[in-house]
Amino acid sequence: MLKVKDGDLDRLGLLFERYKRPLYGFFYNMSKDGELAEDLVQNVFFRILKYRYLFRGDGDFKTWMFHIARNVSHDNFKKNKIRHKDPIEDWEDHIRDDNDRVTSIQKDEELQLLSMAMDRLPEEKRELLLMSKYQDKKYKEIGDMLGCTEGAVKVKVFRALQDLKAVYKQLEKHM
Structure with a gap:
């Protein structure tokens, strides 16, 4: 650079x-x-x-x-000013175990629920989880991007995970 x-x-x-x-x-x-x-x-x-x-x-x-x-x-x-949603029918089965179809269907349902739960989180929390869990960014790097301390990022990620877990469980009850 x-x-x-x-x-x-x-x-x-x-x-x-x-x-x-x-x-x-x-x-x-x-x-x-x-x-x-x-x-x-x-x-x-x-x-x-x-x-x-x-x-x-x-x-x-x-x-x-x-x-x-x-x-x-x-x-x-x-x-x-729109939020793009991932239609459930667009989700593909990423983890397929041909030997155990039941396990495959269960994993697919879990991925769909997780995707739906992520979509229902506020953008800031979804962004934090994507950076920390899917992009494997270190908390210090995220803190540098957000202009806050590493400790503050840990707290924000923890809270985002708690919110994701709550939304996931709520969706799971309705399924």
């Missing part, structure tokens, strides 16, 4: 190839829309190019990039 900042714009392609998948996963899990996720990844790299002069190099590039990604996500949802 420091080379991109210094004007070697060809290096941005290398960064794109390295980070497009984690960004796509982040945006897809937030929106459940593949085309939108691809567009938002492009927007992140456009902003990286536009604001490259702001990268100081004293922190982790990935943290800086995901900070931009969060801003892109927030801007998109503010602009559209």
Whole structure:
């Protein structure tokens, strides 16, 4: 990134190839829309190019990039003022055990319930869980992105998990 900042714009392609998948996963899990996720990844790299002069190099590039990604996500949802839902029929069975069909159906139902529970969480909590559990971000990195301490992130993630558990159990009762 420091080379991109210094004007070697060809290096941005290398960064794109390295980070497009984690960004796509982040945006897809937030929106459940593949085309939108691809567009938002492009927007992140456009902003990286536009604001490259702001990268100081004293922190982790990935943290800086995901900070931009969060801003892109927030801007998109503010602009559209809609929340994208994942229709249950669009969920595929990711974990299939052909030897035990009952187990497979049960896992599919659990994934559907989990997806529904995640969709019912406020955007901030869903984002925290996606970054910490699915993107494997360290609490310190998340704290840097959110502008808070590592301890505050731990508390926020714990509360988000508690809320997810409560929503999941509520959905489970109604099924």
